[in-house]
Amino acid sequence: MLRYSKVFVFLLCLWPLYSIIYQIFYNKLGAEPVDKIINHFGEWTLIFIFLTLSISPLKKITNSTIWIKYRRMLGLFVFFYASIHLLSYVGLDYRFDFQPIINDVLKKKFVFIGFAAWLLLIPLAITSSNKMMRILKHNWKKIHRLIYIIGVFGVLHFVWLSKTIFFKPLIFLVILIILLLFRINFKKSSSKI
Numbered sequence: 001m002l003r004y005s006k007v008f009v010f011l012l013c014l015w016p017l018y019s020i021i022y023q024i025f026y027n028k029l030g031a032e033p034v035d036k037i038i039n040h041f042g043e044w045t046l047i048f049i050f051l052t053l054s055i056s057p058l059k060k061i062t063n064s065t066i067w068i069k070y071r072r073m074l075g076l077f078v079f080f081y082a083s084i085h086l087l088s089y090v091g092l093d094y095r096f097d098f099q100p101i102i103n104d105v106l107k108k109k110f111v112f113i114g115f116a117a118w119l120l121l122i123p124l125a126i127t128s129s130n131k132m133m134r135i136l137k138h139n140w141k142k143i144h145r146l147i148y149i150i151g152v153f154g155v156l157h158f159v160w161l162s163k164t165i166f167f168k169p170l171i172f173l174v175i176l177i178i179l180l181l182f183r184i185n186f187k188k189s190s191s192k193i
């Protein structure tokens with residue numbers, strides 16, 4: 001049963017991919033298709049970060065550990081979509097011309113922090129297996145707490161790049177704050193026990 005539910009969740013997590021393929025195929029990307037693709041994957045990366053961060057609160061609220069079984073998959077989808085986001089920026093926006101990309105990373109703070117968030121995702125992806133969990137023991141938890149910093153960097157990236165339309169990044173910021181507050185609250189209550 002769990003195997004089927006995992007396959008179902010996996011296929012569901014591919015939704016951002018189906019949806020962009022549909023938009024490319026039916027010419028629905030609008031006047032700025034490259035921006036649309038980059039932004040689509042950027043937004044979905046943040047959504048998957050939030051889904052990953054929601055697992056612990058869900059576990060506490062529902063008093064069920066079932067959610068934990070999907071956390072690794074969701075985390076790997078964060079890395080997957082962040083990498084496609086980065087790749088579409090490098091490949092579609094700059095056609096793999098690395099000099100202007102390096103300039104962007106060094107000169108634009110929103111690109112710098114986005115890149116930093118992506119770099120921080122690498123150790124999480126590498127150490128996501130059960131084997132690495134056993135090898136790293138309690139350090140594994142410490143490394144995987146990076147997801148909170150990645151969430152903060154991701155939202156800052158969105159806030160800094162949005163010069164005019166502030167509504168969406170604000171919504172993302174509020175969701176992040178709620179998730180961080182959950183984390184602080186749970187930490188407090190578990191240290192009381």
Ligand code: HEM
Nearest residue numbers: 038039042043045046082086089114115117118154158161
């Ligand atoms: C965890 C990593 C990242 C997250 C969560 C993230 C998230 C986002 C989000 C939410 C957007 C805006 C979407 C919208 O406007 O609807 C965006 C746009 C963008 N991101 Fe990222 N991003 C990440 C990493 C990166 C990296 C590594 C780069 C490049 C080095 C990058 C470059 C850009 C660019 C160029 C845009 C488009 C800006 C524009 O519209 O002019 N991002 N990203």
